[in-house]
């Protein structure tokens with residue numbers, strides 16, 4: 001069953017049907033989380049770096065307009081063409097027009113979660129443009145017609161054998177091959193041809209620097225560089241929150257990003273783009289798509305501090321055991337669950353409930369976003385706006401009525417204990433979602449109140 005068409009809880013049930021895969025997914029991501037811990041522990045100034053990053057981003061949120069205007073001015077001076085997109089449709093249309101203007105129908109694209117958010121590939125494919133994702137994980141899921149399940153490790157839900165099957169089907173590798181070296185070499189040859197023949201390349205943006213008008217793209221594969229350096233037209237797509245004030249701030253974020261993401265001291269390639277090379281065009285598309293709205297929500301604005309390291313995904317016990325596709329949104333996991341309701345409250349009302357609120361996400365976040373607090377606050381907003389699950393709303397109302405009345409509370413307790421003791425089938429059946437996930441408790445012989453009264457008398 002396609003997990004993407006289900007709500008989070010139902011999709012998680014599907015994912016959990018393959019228990020060995022769930023265990024492996026859980027353990028793999030926990031391994032990445034522990035690598036992050038070791039990398040962080042090696043820097044005595046780790047907490048100071050987090051605090052500095054958080055303060056810089058707070059400054060950015062409070063000065064967004066001025067910093068973006070400064071960036072635009074400097075980027076234009078450098079010879080970069082700046083485009084503004086209010087929403088996903090505008091973003092997609094601008095990129096389509098740039099491809100048409102270049103007179104081509106093919107484009108190579110490195111990893112950009114913004115283009116996933118805007119569904120750019122679908123849009124371009126519908127308009128006759130052939131897009132090849134050049135990040136290895138993204139290429140694998142693109143061949144399988146799946147979205148990425150993780151913002152840093154897009155194919156983390158797949159095993160080597162899955163990749164072997166996919167490459168056999170699409171690249172003609174040997175059937176049953178699982179050797180990573182062999183499979184990677186096949187992908188390398190396939191992508192090299194793509195790099196050499198595409199005239200237009202799209203990259204994401206990790207950081208855009210207001211002071212210089214330049215931007216930085218971080219990858220481990222060098223695929224963004226290969227695409228951008230060989231193409232006649234380089235398009236960079238950026239959510240407006242990627243702005244930072246000065247070049248000297250980069251060091252803070254680059255030291256935090258890779259350590260938080262994979263436990264590496266730095267991404268293998270941190271490429272700085274300032275101007276097009278002679279004869280090349282360079283465009284940057286700055287996108288709002290609901291970010292202004294989020295900036296205007298006092299309780300949720302600091303979710304825009306996110307640098308997409310995925311540490312909150314790797315540590316989340318719910319993400320690790322439900323898989324990225326169960327979030328039915330471009331960005332999965334805890335950060336996705338506080339960004340997605342801003343885009344569409346009705347469609348994503350289930351996501352803030354996909355959390356234990358244990359707070360591990362907030363503890364690892366390199367820019368100190370209060371993720372679990374925001375998940376909790378979104379729940380309140382969604383219930384108030386009427387987007388909560390109907391069954392939960394009714395259950396909460398009934399619970400409030402019972403808790404408001406001591407007499408009703410005593411009677412409900414007596415009935416509950418009686419049901420569990422004499423007719424457990426009334427509680428232990430598949431229509432009770434609580435029972436589906438848990439063992440029901442042994443009923444006590446008496447309530448605490450009765451016990452207290454009896455023992456007090458004695």
Ligand code: SF4
Nearest residue numbers: 306307309310312365
């Ligand atoms: S919310 Fe924090 S931990 Fe999660 S991806 Fe963003 S920066 Fe990383």
